Amino acid sequence: MTHKKVCLALFEIFKYRARLQKYLIIYYFIFIPVILIFLISQCTFKAPKAPSWETEVTIPLIAKQYTMKELAEKENNLSIDSTGLLEYGTELTIPRHEIGNRLAMGPFSKETTLNIRKLKILSPGSHSFEYKLNDVYPQAEILHGQTAIIPPFDLSPISKNYPEIPLFHSIFIDSGNVRITIRNNLIISLGVPINVRLINLSDSSLIGETTFSEKITTGQSVSRTITLDNKTLRNQFVVQISGSSSGTEGVARFIDKNSSFTVEVMFSDLIVSEISTQNPQFNYTISDSIELTDSLLIRDALVKKGQIEYLLRNDFEVIVHVVMLFPNIFTEQGIALSETLHIVPKQSIEKTINLDGFHFKAIERDELDHLKVTWTINLASESDKIFTIRSLDAVEASIHLSRTAFSYLTGRLYRIPLKIDPPEKSLKIPSELDSLKLAGALLNLRFRYNISFLMVTDLTLTAINAKGDSVSIRLEKTLPAAPPGEQEKAFLIQLDNAAPLFNIVPTQIKLTGHILIGNRSEISTISEFDFAAGKLQLTVPLEFILPSQLVQSNPRAVTIDEDYREIIKDHIISGYAEVSIQNRLPLGPAVEILISPEIDSVYVSPEIRLGPIIVSKGEIDPTTEGLFIPSIDNQKL
Amino acid sequence: MIGEEDLPVFEQSPIYVGLVLRYPGTYGQYVAIYEDDFIDINALVYLKVLADIEK
Numbered sequence: 001m002t003h004k005k006v007c008l009a010l011f012e013i014f015k016y017r018a019r020l021q022k023y024l025i026i027y028y029f030i031f032i033p034v035i036l037i038f039l040i041s042q043c044t045f046k047a048p049k050a051p052s053w054e055t056e057v058t059i060p061l062i063a064k065q066y067t068m069k070e071l072a073e074k075e076n077n078l079s080i081d082s083t084g085l086l087e088y089g090t091e092l093t094i095p096r097h098e099i100g101n102r103l104a105m106g107p108f109s110k111e112t113t114l115n116i117r118k119l120k121i122l123s124p125g126s127h128s129f130e131y132k133l134n135d136v137y138p139q140a141e142i143l144h145g146q147t148a149i150i151p152p153f154d155l156s157p158i159s160k161n162y163p164e165i166p167l168f169h170s171i172f173i174d175s176g177n178v179r180i181t182i183r184n185n186l187i188i189s190l191g192v193p194i195n196v197r198l199i200n201l202s203d204s205s206l207i208g209e210t211t212f213s214e215k216i217t218t219g220q221s222v223s224r225t226i227t228l229d230n231k232t233l234r235n236q237f238v239v240q241i242s243g244s245s246s247g248t249e250g251v252a253r254f255i256d257k258n259s260s261f262t263v264e265v266m267f268s269d270l271i272v273s274e275i276s277t278q279n280p281q282f283n284y285t286i287s288d289s290i291e292l293t294d295s296l297l298i299r300d301a302l303v304k305k306g307q308i309e310y311l312l313r314n315d316f317e318v319i320v321h322v323v324m325l326f327p328n329i330f331t332e333q334g335i336a337l338s339e340t341l342h343i344v345p346k347q348s349i350e351k352t353i354n355l356d357g358f359h360f361k362a363i364e365r366d367e368l369d370h371l372k373v374t375w376t377i378n379l380a381s382e383s384d385k386i387f388t389i390r391s392l393d394a395v396e397a398s399i400h401l402s403r404t405a406f407s408y409l410t411g412r413l414y415r416i417p418l419k420i421d422p423p424e425k426s427l428k429i430p431s432e433l434d435s436l437k438l439a440g441a442l443l444n445l446r447f448r449y450n451i452s453f454l455m456v457t458d459l460t461l462t463a464i465n466a467k468g469d470s471v472s473i474r475l476e477k478t479l480p481a482a483p484p485g486e487q488e489k490a491f492l493i494q495l496d497n498a499a500p501l502f503n504i505v506p507t508q509i510k511l512t513g514h515i516l517i518g519n520r521s522e523i524s525t526i527s528e529f530d531f532a533a534g535k536l537q538l539t540v541p542l543e544f545i546l547p548s549q550l551v552q553s554n555p556r557a558v559t560i561d562e563d564y565r566e567i568i569k570d571h572i573i574s575g576y577a578e579v580s581i582q583n584r585l586p587l588g589p590a591v592e593i594l595i596s597p598e599i600d601s602v603y604v605s606p607e608i609r610l611g612p613i614i615v616s617k618g619e620i621d622p623t624t625e626g627l628f629i630p631s632i633d634n635q636k637l
Numbered sequence: 638m639i640g641e642e643d644l645p646v647f648e649q650s651p652i653y654v655g656l657v658l659r660y661p662g663t664y665g666q667y668v669a670i671y672e673d674d675f676i677d678i679n680a681l682v683y684l685k686v687l688a689d690i691e692k
């Protein structure tokens with residue numbers, strides 16, 4: 001027989017004892033006491049005591065110990081540090097991020113007008129004309145071999161053809177000059193004046209003239225310069241002299257009709273703006289460059305992917321042969337990239353050069369800040385037609401260097417961003433930690449990388465809570481360069497002020513931003529396979545300022561046996577509760593126990609409210625200096 | 638306290654028991670929690686009942 005059945009039987013016996021007593025007096029005085037003594041230690045009912053016949057029904061309401069250790073074991077993110085202090089921890093993994101296509105520059109474009117600008121003509125040369133005495137003074141034929149006085153006389157204009165110039169048919173001169181030198185080997189003086197004129201033969205247009213306004217005596221040599229700026233010079237022209245002579249100036253001289261003076265015509269090099277020629281043979285070279293304004297300064301780099309697109313248009317009237325040379329771009333064999341093109345007049349050529357596998361190299365400077373391109377233009381005609389070439393005629397060139405990615409690079413980098421794919425994590429902060437203001441939270445950011453450039457983290461760690469509030473911490477720290485060739489370097493960034501992230505009780509944390517590679521000060525090498533990875537660990541010691549707050553447990557159902565309820569219903573007299581609380585937490589709560597027959601109304605409109613019981617906080621144990629001795633509060637309510 | 642008027646609650650089953658802890662806060666002071674820290678709450682209700690000897 002169970003205790004319960006025994007008790008119920010006993011109760012029935014008590015209930016009907018009045019009726020039994022007149023028949024069972026012996027039973028009343030002997031049997032009952034024996035039974036009572038026998039059962040009193042086993043039944044949860046206290047044996048009724050005369051004269052009241054009362055007993056007690058005990059209902060356990062709560063028997064619960066909340067230990068922090070249990071809490072730690074239940075929560076994945078809670079652990080216990082070496083001092084026994086509870087701490088909350090979580091971590092974010094930053095996956096391996098390879099450099100990949102981030103070693104890239106461009107795109108860059110350049111448009112150039114490849115005109116001759118200064119069309120330089122080598123000097124058409126020089127020629128010396130000889131004028132005999134009888135050319136300018138016909139009486140010398142008669143006086144030849146005699147000693148006589150020659151009176152002053154005028155020189156009639158005498159024209160002599162300059163030898164035909166083979167270089168051109170005509171030119172329009174931007175700048176240049178011709179030097180006229182007269183050497184007088186006559187027995188007479190020349191001048192004053194002597195005029196020298198250069199006249200185009202075909203249209204008699206004046207090319208230039210000069211006047212010697214001083215007397216040119218026997219044996220004297222005098223020069224003058226004629227400026228040819230903005231003059232047209234044809235391939236056939238005449239040199240004309242005129243003026244006067246003062247003769248022998250009253251002195252009898254031996255007359256030699258073959259004696260002479262010379263006029264030398266000597267051209268300088270000419271800069272022309274226009275040339276008409278049957279056989280244009282002009283080469284000109286123009287050096288140009290494309291400015292590489294980027295975060296990469298290359299000393300040597302291997303192109304992984306890239307191309308040059310160009311468009312050339314020939315505005316000349318003749319065929320042009322173009323050699324386009326990129327002295328900073330080399331093939332695997334070390335040959336500079338060049339293209340040779342033939343472009344017919346007024347036509348265009350458009351082409352693409354694939355740069356994959358080419359090298360970019362700095363050749364004159366330490367680093368490549370400009371991509372040089374040298375154009376050699378060769379003009380050539382394939383007929384006897386006369387062509388006119390103007391200095392403003394041009395090959396119009398347009399070059400586009402696409403965004404170019406490199407497999408590896410030696411040089412300088414400036415803050416090349418390695419974007420971190422934002423790792424994020426959902427958090428479940430234990431509800432017991434709600435409303436805390438944490439004293440400190442430790443952030444460990446362990447990086448692994450083999451990038452041999454100095455780096456700076458430009459990262460933001462953001463915590464977001466269920467209400468949408470967020471708190472961010474900037475992580476701007478320097479990561480030293482990994483030694484070149486080293487497989488992996490580890491570096492730890494520590495922050496001890498991450499508590500604000502947790503004070504909002506976050507449900508999510510995420511890390512966003514970049515690692516910026518290079519600071520332009522160092523030269524090193526980087527490859528597309530170089531990488532950075534890391535792990536962010538957050539540890540929060542549970543040392544906190546706690547605001548006043550309310551904690552409610554989930555209502556607990558207490559089942560009362562149906563038989564007990566019958567007894568309670570019919571025979572209850574009174575009731576009381578005993579509450580015993582041991583507390584080793586460093587703060588003492590006020591405890592209330594609420595009872596209701598409906599689960600929904602436990603906290604809204606409880607039928608019974610026990611308490612509040614003011615619980616003492618745990619006392620600091622002087623022997624351990626930190627741990628608490630539990631307080632014990634017992635109350636009868 | 639359990640008054641006379643509260644007693645009928647115990648004639649029903651189940652009854653629901655809720656626990657409210659009001660922490661006063663630490664008034665700006667930092668406190669630490671250790672693994673051994675706990676709060677242990679025990680509550681029992683005792684009901685006095687009487688046999689009906691008149692019946």
